[in-house]
Amino acid sequence: MAKHSAFFVVALSLAFLPYAAEPAKHTVIVVSSRPDPTGLFPTSNLYLAELRTDEAIMLEAIQMPGGYVGSGTFFHCSVEKWDKGLHRWRVVHKNDLSQFHSPNLTKLEIKPNEAREVCRALLPHDGGSKGDRARFRLSYTWHDFAQSIVSDPFVIDGKKGALLNASPSTLLHESQHSLGFQKAH
Numbered sequence: 001m002a003k004h005s006a007f008f009v010v011a012l013s014l015a016f017l018p019y020a021a022e023p024a025k026h027t028v029i030v031v032s033s034r035p036d037p038t039g040l041f042p043t044s045n046l047y048l049a050e051l052r053t054d055e056a057i058m059l060e061a062i063q064m065p066g067g068y069v070g071s072g073t074f075f076h077c078s079v080e081k082w083d084k085g086l087h088r089w090r091v092v093h094k095n096d097l098s099q100f101h102s103p104n105l106t107k108l109e110i111k112p113n114e115a116r117e118v119c120r121a122l123l124p125h126d127g128g129s130k131g132d133r134a135r136f137r138l139s140y141t142w143h144d145f146a147q148s149i150v151s152d153p154f155v156i157d158g159k160k161g162a163l164l165n166a167s168p169s170t171l172l173h174e175s176q177h178s179l180g181f182q183k184a185h
Contacts, residue, residue: 027053029151041125049119049136057110060141062103076139077119081132092127097142123156132156
């Protein structure tokens, strides 16, 4: 009887092997920095957040029409810094709908294996201080913070041209997102 039980367990395990071997889908935000391209703020760096995914993701974006109002695609993105005293993340810079005149909200699909810049900030000029631990937060929509993704933390500093993180970011759901998105001074 023991031989038959062992054979059954091995056979059952082999039957589920193809399902267990399937790679997990994941989404990451990779952060890099470079010197301020304008040269106006030499003590600040331009921090860029690039979304990378191996599955299709829909994001709500503002698509600017071009011309005198400007052009580009903007996502609901913020920079948070770790507040040592309060032991929580605090927003120090964010994109807000009020920044855009008659924003044209659209759904944009990020395709599998596509890399897309989704956030940028000139730090510490836009918020925070040198030496602060910071991270980017990308919300999937402009009106609902129920689902967002955050980058791994990075340090705001004077290093030029650094790839700051490349490990998987954290997908957050309603019970885990930060509240109180107010610009801090």
